[in-house]
Amino acid sequence: MAAIEGRLPSMANPKQQRAGLLQGTLDMLILRTLLYGPAHGHQIGKHIQRTTNDFLQMQHGSLYPALHRLEKRRWVVSKWETAPDRNREFKYYRLTDKGRKQLLAEESQWKQMAEAVARVMWPAAEES
Amino acid sequence: MKWWRNKEREADLERELLSDLELEEEAQQEGGISEEEARYAALRAFGNPTLIREQTRAIWSGNWLESPARDLRFSLRTLRRAPGFSIIAILVMALGIGANVALFTVVRGVLLRPLPFEDPDGLVMLYEAGLHENNTAGFNVVSGGMYAEWKKQNRSYSSLALAQGTRIGLSGSGGQLPEKLYGALFSWDMLPTLGVQPVLGRDFTQADDNPAANGTVLLSWGLWKRRFGGDPAILNQTILLDAQPYTVIGVMPAWFDFPDPSTQLWITVYHEKSEDEMTSFSNHMFDVVGRLKPGVNASQGVADLSVISQRTHNGHLNDPFIFQSARSRPLLEHMVGKIKKPLYVLLEATCCLLLIACLNVANLLVARAAARRKELAIRTALGGGWLRLIGERLMECLLLAASGGGVGLLFAFAALHWLTQTRQDMSRVESIQFDGVVAAFTVGVIVLCALFSGLIAASSSSDRRILRALQEASRSVSGGGARVTLRKVLLTLEVGLTVILLIGASLLLKSYERLRSSDMGCLTQDVITMHLGIPDARYETPAQRANFYDTLLNRVRAMPGVDAAGFATVVPGQGYQMDWTFSIVEHPPLPQGAGQFALSRWADPKYFQAMGIPILRGRTFDGGKRLDAANEVVISQSFASQYFPDEDPLGRHLRVRGKNAVIVGIVGDTRYAIGEPPKPVQYYPLDAGVETVGTLVIRSRRGLEQFALPVQRIVSDMDRDLPVSDVLTMNQLLGQSTLDQSFNAALLVAFATLSLVLAAVGLFGVMSYIAAQRTTEIGIRVALGAKRGQVMRKMLLDGMRPAVFGLLVGLAASLQAGRLMSDLLYEIKPLDPAVYAAVVVTLLAVAAIACIVPAWRASRLDPMHALRTE
Numbered sequence: 001m002a003a004i005e006g007r008l009p010s011m012a013n014p015k016q017q018r019a020g021l022l023q024g025t026l027d028m029l030i031l032r033t034l035l036y037g038p039a040h041g042h043q044i045g046k047h048i049q050r051t052t053n054d055f056l057q058m059q060h061g062s063l064y065p066a067l068h069r070l071e072k073r074r075w076v077v078s079k080w081e082t083a084p085d086r087n088r089e090f091k092y093y094r095l096t097d098k099g100r101k102q103l104l105a106e107e108s109q110w111k112q113m114a115e116a117v118a119r120v121m122w123p124a125a126e127e128s
Numbered sequence: 129m130k131w132w133r134n135k136e137r138e139a140d141l142e143r144e145l146l147s148d149l150e151l152e153e154e155a156q157q158e159g160g161i162s163e164e165e166a167r168y169a170a171l172r173a174f175g176n177p178t179l180i181r182e183q184t185r186a187i188w189s190g191n192w193l194e195s196p197a198r199d200l201r202f203s204l205r206t207l208r209r210a211p212g213f214s215i216i217a218i219l220v221m222a223l224g225i226g227a228n229v230a231l232f233t234v235v236r237g238v239l240l241r242p243l244p245f246e247d248p249d250g251l252v253m254l255y256e257a258g259l260h261e262n263n264t265a266g267f268n269v270v271s272g273g274m275y276a277e278w279k280k281q282n283r284s285y286s287s288l289a290l291a292q293g294t295r296i297g298l299s300g301s302g303g304q305l306p307e308k309l310y311g312a313l314f315s316w317d318m319l320p321t322l323g324v325q326p327v328l329g330r331d332f333t334q335a336d337d338n339p340a341a342n343g344t345v346l347l348s349w350g351l352w353k354r355r356f357g358g359d360p361a362i363l364n365q366t367i368l369l370d371a372q373p374y375t376v377i378g379v380m381p382a383w384f385d386f387p388d389p390s391t392q393l394w395i396t397v398y399h400e401k402s403e404d405e406m407t408s409f410s411n412h413m414f415d416v417v418g419r420l421k422p423g424v425n426a427s428q429g430v431a432d433l434s435v436i437s438q439r440t441h442n443g444h445l446n447d448p449f450i451f452q453s454a455r456s457r458p459l460l461e462h463m464v465g466k467i468k469k470p471l472y473v474l475l476e477a478t479c480c481l482l483l484i485a486c487l488n489v490a491n492l493l494v495a496r497a498a499a500r501r502k503e504l505a506i507r508t509a510l511g512g513g514w515l516r517l518i519g520e521r522l523m524e525c526l527l528l529a530a531s532g533g534g535v536g537l538l539f540a541f542a543a544l545h546w547l548t549q550t551r552q553d554m555s556r557v558e559s560i561q562f563d564g565v566v567a568a569f570t571v572g573v574i575v576l577c578a579l580f581s582g583l584i585a586a587s588s589s590s591d592r593r594i595l596r597a598l599q600e601a602s603r604s605v606s607g608g609g610a611r612v613t614l615r616k617v618l619l620t621l622e623v624g625l626t627v628i629l630l631i632g633a634s635l636l637l638k639s640y641e642r643l644r645s646s647d648m649g650c651l652t653q654d655v656i657t658m659h660l661g662i663p664d665a666r667y668e669t670p671a672q673r674a675n676f677y678d679t680l681l682n683r684v685r686a687m688p689g690v691d692a693a694g695f696a697t698v699v700p701g702q703g704y705q706m707d708w709t710f711s712i713v714e715h716p717p718l719p720q721g722a723g724q725f726a727l728s729r730w731a732d733p734k735y736f737q738a739m740g741i742p743i744l745r746g747r748t749f750d751g752g753k754r755l756d757a758a759n760e761v762v763i764s765q766s767f768a769s770q771y772f773p774d775e776d777p778l779g780r781h782l783r784v785r786g787k788n789a790v791i792v793g794i795v796g797d798t799r800y801a802i803g804e805p806p807k808p809v810q811y812y813p814l815d816a817g818v819e820t821v822g823t824l825v826i827r828s829r830r831g832l833e834q835f836a837l838p839v840q841r842i843v844s845d846m847d848r849d850l851p852v853s854d855v856l857t858m859n860q861l862l863g864q865s866t867l868d869q870s871f872n873a874a875l876l877v878a879f880a881t882l883s884l885v886l887a888a889v890g891l892f893g894v895m896s897y898i899a900a901q902r903t904t905e906i907g908i909r910v911a912l913g914a915k916r917g918q919v920m921r922k923m924l925l926d927g928m929r930p931a932v933f934g935l936l937v938g939l940a941a942s943l944q945a946g947r948l949m950s951d952l953l954y955e956i957k958p959l960d961p962a963v964y965a966a967v968v969v970t971l972l973a974v975a976a977i978a979c980i981v982p983a984w985r986a987s988r989l990d991p992m993h994a995l996r997t998e
Contacts, residue, residue, distance in 0.1 A: 041144060042151040059175030060152070064145065065183040072187055091144045 026066050027075075028110060031095065031103040034076060040083075040090035041067060067093060075099030141184055149174055199523035207527060213496060214528065217489045221532025221577060223882060224485030226539030227478040229570050233544055235471050236569075237560035243460050244383055244559070246323020247419075252426055253462035254278070254288070254416040254433065256451035267455065267462075270416045272406035274440060274451065278416070281436045284429040285418040289322075290315035290397050291387050292414050295821070297663055298393075299368035299849040304355065306844075308659060308853035310390040313397035321419050322386065328352075329363045329378025336377075337396040339403065343374035346394040349382035369395070370663035371849060387415055389555055409440060410449035410709070417459060430456050448723030449709060463555045470872045473949055477632060477879045480625045482573070484883045486581045487622045488890050489528060493521070493585035494615050495897050518586040525582030526575070533574040553867065584618065612901070615894050619887075619930040620937060626880070626887040627938020627971060628945050633880035634963045635946060636873040639953040643866055646955070648700045649798035649806060651740035652858045654691075656832040657699055658839060659854040661821035662847070670755050670817025676846065677814055680824070681732060683842050689830045694735030695814055697822040700798040701862050710810065712771060713781035713788055726767055726808040727800060728784075730819045736762075736795055738827050746778045746793030749813040758813040761789035765797050767808035782810065802865050803954050825858075832857050872952070884974060887934075891978035895927040899986040911991040920987035927979035928972075935971055939964065 033044050044067075045060030070076045076093045083090050095103075152170035157163065171177075207214045242248045255267045256274060270278075272290075279288045292313045300306040316337035325331060326346060336344045345367065347356070356362045366373045374395065385391055397414075398406060405411055420429050433454035441452045457465070548557055660680075667673045677695055684693045698705045708728040711718070718724070733749040736742075749760050761782050768777045781788045789812065797806035812818070826835050836855045843850050856864070863870070899906075906919055946958030956963075 040147075042148045045148075046155075059173060060148070061145070061175035061177060061180040064141070064148075064180055065187055068141075068184045068187045088147075090147055091140075 025110070026063075027070060028103065028106040030063070030066060030070060031075060031099055031106070034093060034095040034099070035103065038081075038092040038094040040092050042090075044093070070099065073098075073102075075102050137188060138185075141181065145177060145181070149177075199520050200527070202520055203524040203527050206524060210496070213492060217492055217528045218531045218535060220485045220488050220886065221529055222535035222539060224478075224482035224536070225529070225533045225570070225573055225577065226536030226543065227879065228475075228482050228573055229533075229536060229566065230540035230543040230547075231471070231475050231478045232569050233540065233562060233566050234547065234560055235475055236563075236565055238464055238554070238556045239460075239468055239471060241556075241559055243463070245459075248459065250420045250422075251322070251459040252418050252420060252429065252456040253459050254418050254430075255455045255457075256412060256437065256453075257455040258434075258437075258451060258453035267457070268451065269412045270414045271409050271412045271450075272401065272414060273409040273411075274437060275414060275416055276407065277436050277440050278433050278454075282429075282432050284421060284424045284432040286421045287317050287321045288416055288418045289318035289320075290414045290416055291318055292397065293387055293391065294400075295659075295661065296393060296395070297370045297661060297849070297851055298355070299371065301367070306849045306851040308661065308851040309351070309392045310388075311393040311395065312387055312391045313400050314394050315397050318417065321417055324381070324384055326378030327381045328360060329376070331378065332396050337398045339399060341396070341399055343369070343372055343399060344377045344396060345369065345374040346378045346380055347376060348380055348385070348392045351392040352379045368849070369393075370661075371665040372663070383558060385558065389552060389557060409444060410447050412449075412451075415462075418456070426456050426458075430454050445720055448718075448721050449725070467554060467868070470868065470952060473632070473952065474872065474875055474879075476945075477629055477876055480629050481879050481883055482577070484622050484625050484886050486577050487584075487618050487625075488886050489525070489577075490581035490584040491615055491618050491622075491890050491893060493525065493581060494618070495893060497521075497585055521586040522578060522582040525585065526578040529574045529578040529581070532577070533570060537570065551867075551871070584614075587614075612894075612898060615897070616930040619890055619894055620934040622887050622890050623931050623934025623971065623975070624937035624941060626883045627935055627967060628942050629876070629880040629883045630967045630971065631938070631942040631963060632945055632949060633873070633876040634967055635949060635953055635956065635958065635960060636869070636876050638960065638963055639956050640866065640869045640873040642955045643803050643869055644862070646799070646802060648802065648862070649741060649796050650700050650858075651827065652862060654827055654829050654832065655739065655858040656826050656828075656835055657854070657856050657858060657861055658824045658826075658836070658852050659822075660695075660824055660843065660850070660852055662850065664820055666847070666849075667820065672817070673820060674754055674815050674817035677732060679846060680842065681734075684824065684826060684839060687835070687838055689828050690826055690835070691829060692734065692738035692827040694732050694738035694825050695822055696731040696735045696739075696811075696825070697729050697814075697819050698800070699739065699823045699825060699858075699861075700800060701802055701858070701865055702800070702823065703865075704800050708784055708810065710782045710784045713783050724771065726763075726810050728810050728812065730812045730814045730816070730822070731762075732814045735814075735825070738825050740827070741798060742796040744794045744796060746791070748793055749815065750792075751815070753813070754815045755817055758816040759787070759789050760792045760813055762793040762795055762811040763791055764795055764806070764809040764811075766806055767810060768794050770808050784810075784812075802862050803869075869954070884971075888974050888978045891927060891931060891975055892982065894930075895923070895979045895982035896985075898926060899923060899982040902986070903989065906986050906989050907991045907993075910989060916987040919989075920983050923983035923986050924976070924979050927983065928975060931971070931975035931979075935968060939968075 029048050030044055033039065033047050039047070041063055042060065045058070045063050049058070049060070067076070067078075071078055071093070075096060076099050077096055078091050078093050080089045081092045082088065149170055152173055153163075153166050156166040156169040156173075159166075161169070174180075243251070245251060253267075254270065256270050257268060270290075275288065275290055282288070290313075294311055294313055295308055296311040297306060297308050314332065316332040316334050319325065319331045327349070329346075332344060332346070335341060347362070352358060352362065362376050363378070365376050367376060368374070380394070405413075418429065420426065430453075433456075434452075437450075437454055438452050441450045444450050461468075544560060548560055551557055662673060662676055667676060681693055681695060684690060704727065706728050707725045709723050709725040711724065731749075733751045736748055743762075744765060746762075748762060749758070753760065761784075763777060763782075771777075772780065777791045777794065780791050782791065783789075795811070798809065799806050800809075814822075824839070826832070826839070828835065836852075840852045843852050909919060910916070942964075943959065950958045
């Protein structure tokens with residue numbers, strides 16, 4: 001059900017959707033995206049949307065508070081740079097060493113949780 | 129980044145968001161839609177920019193500092209835009225906070241602050257107790273003999289010291305008039321027990337504290353400054369007290385005023401009192417202060433002393449007036465016990481007042497929130513966060529409460545200044561001052577008020593049904609239902625609290641009136657009293673004393689305008705003072721352990737006539753019998769009925785202190801203190817020349833005050849060193865003794881009146897608001913043919929409902945509150961029906977008046993006009 005609602009292209013219930021999905025995981029997704037190299041906000045948003053097949057139908061404006069939070073925690077740094085493909089400046093975010101460590105930590109945490117959830121949800125699958 | 133780079137970061141963020149939007153727009157356009165559609169699509173995909181901006185900003189600012197600052201700016205602006213509202217709200221808050229802070233300061237200074245003595249927790253006041261079965265409750269002063277036994281035998285107290293208040297005549301010197309001062313007799317170890325040292329000179333030593341020693345005196349700071357110019361050379365000088373020489377050995381610190389605030393000098397007790405008085409077990413007259421040994425608690429100490437008392441009692445079974453046990457209470461309790469209850473009642477009253485003030489402000493805020501409904505709805509629609517709106521409301525309240533608190537502090541300062549000036553008699557009044565605790569209390573009250581009224585107000589505007597608000601506001605028929613309910617609930621509370629205050633105040637007021645109108649048994653109008661005492665040292669023989677009084681009274685009676693004059697040791701209203709034990713010669717001896725005693729007074733023959741005390745039977749003293757021949761006694765009516773129930777007392781004899789006196793007359797009962805029932809009194813003739821201290825009374829129908837100076841002149845003519853003090857009309861004398869009651873009643877009435885006004889304002893406000901809200905509805909009703917009378921009645925009922933509910937709630941709560949106050953009341957029950965009826969009528973009348981104007985206005989509405997208003 002959540003998936004269908006999530007696909008609705010309107011503003012319907014954006015709050016619950018975001019609150020449910022992005023709490024905590026958004027940071028991880030951003031950090032993971034930046035692992036490929038520096039990117040600006042729009043690129044990050046598009047990347048997450050594309051790779052999740054638009055499952056996370058998020059309004060990419062909501063990325064910015066998260067980005068700035070990461071910057072404040074010094075997991076990423078930012079710099080205005082000219083884009084390689086066009087003649088204008090964008091604010092590029094870059095992963096720091098601290099951010100990399102954080103990503104690893106969050107990733108393993110997430111994995112543990114996913115496995116734990118999976119063991120509860122599909123016990124048979126694990127036995128076989 | 130730091131806060132001073134806010135602007136920079138702001139621009140940076142703006143640029144970042146904008147570029148994102150542009151990119152999104154481009155992306156959307158690639159889908160082949162128009163430019164405009166693409167912009168909207170981009171915005172949709174992006175989300176609410178305002179909110180995002182705010183959230184991002186919040187991350188950098190840490191939020192907790194910046195956003196209050198922004199709220200503050202905003203609130204200041206809003207408040208400035210509605211100065212009327214702001215001023216009223218601030219004043220209301222100021223009254224509530226001011227009253228609370230002032231009273232708390234008093235309570236803190238008087239009741240809560242520890243005594244300024246060394247380790248005050250170890251200090252207790254000791255009393256004798258348990259004389260008869262029925263006499264275990266009182267706090268009886270201690271006899272000199274029992275004190276000596278306690279001191280000798282106890283193992284629980286590191287020291288026991290003695291004190292007694294007294295009046296001492298200071299002779300005139302260096303051109304200064306003689307005056308009568310309040311002083312105290314101390315045993316030499318009193319100051320070490322309290323842990324206090326003179327600031328100048330030395331303390332008493334054991335050698336100073338015996339009959340053979342030279343007189344020594346400690347001066348209070350105030351007396352030293354006033355009378356001796358603050359000159360340290362006064363040390364070791366000799367001054368005359370009651371015509372006896374005393375060496376000034378020291379000056380006490382300015383704050384020291386034990387045992388009571390009027391004390392101005394201290395002398396040693398064993399030097400003053402006869403050995404008889406100091407060893408008697410049945411002559412109870414001293415305050416005893418004890419310091420508990422470490423590790424001993426108060427009840428262990430009392431148990432220790434009680435054993436000693438019981439042993440002493442058993443050893444003297446023939447004396448019926450030796451107590452059997454001891455009691456103690458903390459010294460602080462002894463000093464402030466009497467004012468504790470009234471102070472707490474007043475503090476509760478101010479808390480009620482504050483609550484009412486908060487409710488009123490909340491009410492005003494709710495009304496304003498209603499008026500600002502559209503603004504708030506629009507702001508919510510535009511993405512104004514819900515929390516921010518509440519934060520703003522709270523900030524607004526905090527501003528109001530803080531300004532109110534500021535003004536209230538000024539009120540409190542003024543009130544405290546007034547209080548410390550007018551109530552010098554209150555114990556510990558000097559320790560009332562602002563300090564850190566009071567400051568913290570003030571801040572606490574301010575924050576509490578802000579939270580209280582702010583949250584109430586905010587809860588009314590927190591509904592998130594924006595659309596409904598907007599729709600409703602566009603065409604309201606009887607809008608804002610929930611909000612009206614809230615305001616009515618607030619009003620109900622407010623009225624309820626007001627009722628409690630009104631009932632409390634009326635009870636105190638009525639009890640005060642009862643007190644003042646209680647029959648003293650003597651004249652209270654046209655009588656002036658003056659205190660006068662002749663020093664033993666100069667008037668050694670009874671003849672000298674009797675002559676002094678004769679001469680004085682003759683000269684006073686000869687003054688023009690004097691209708692009558694008399695002299696008595698104690699006049700009604702001056703307190704219990706003195707009782708003597710007696711036996712009736714004609715009656716069989718009482719069983720062992722039983723005794724009789726009655727108040728004892730000495731009076732001249734014409735005193736009864738001068739005071740208007742009726743001679744019911746027999747006659748007054750024979751003026752021709754003087755000195756040893758003066759062997760008559762006059763008794764009061766209750767004396768006669770209590771001790772001579774079925775016989776004629778006239779001609780019977782009382783035996784007092786080894787002498788027989790014949791009863792020659794019976795006079796009417798008087799009260800020794802206002803509010804106390806009349807007690808049996810025995811009057812002995814002043815002409816016996818026994819007593820040296822008393823009160824001159826003059827009756828005249830012409831300007832009482834004019835006699836003060838001539839009498840003083842007569843007295844100083846007779847004896848240059850003799851002071852006349854306490855020149856008071858009988859009315860003033862009684863007024864002084866009811867000062868506490870009148871003070872409490874006055875304050876409580878003031879609080880109650882204030883709260884009544886606040887409640888009325890609240891009612892008026894809510895009614896006006898309801899009327900305004902229902903303009904359209906009323907218009908329709910009138911247009912459809914409703915009678916104006918009907919409309920008015922309906923509106924009135926609507927407004928009166930919360931008032932009536934509040935009244936009921938208040939009455940129920942008052943039953944409880946009245947019970948709490950019952951021991952402050954005199955001769956009236958906490959459930960006095962007349963008081964309750966009066967309060968009900970007053971409240972309903974005020975409520976009706978507050979409702980009637982808006983209701984009348986509503987009923988006058990022109991339907992066409994009403995329907996067009998929106």
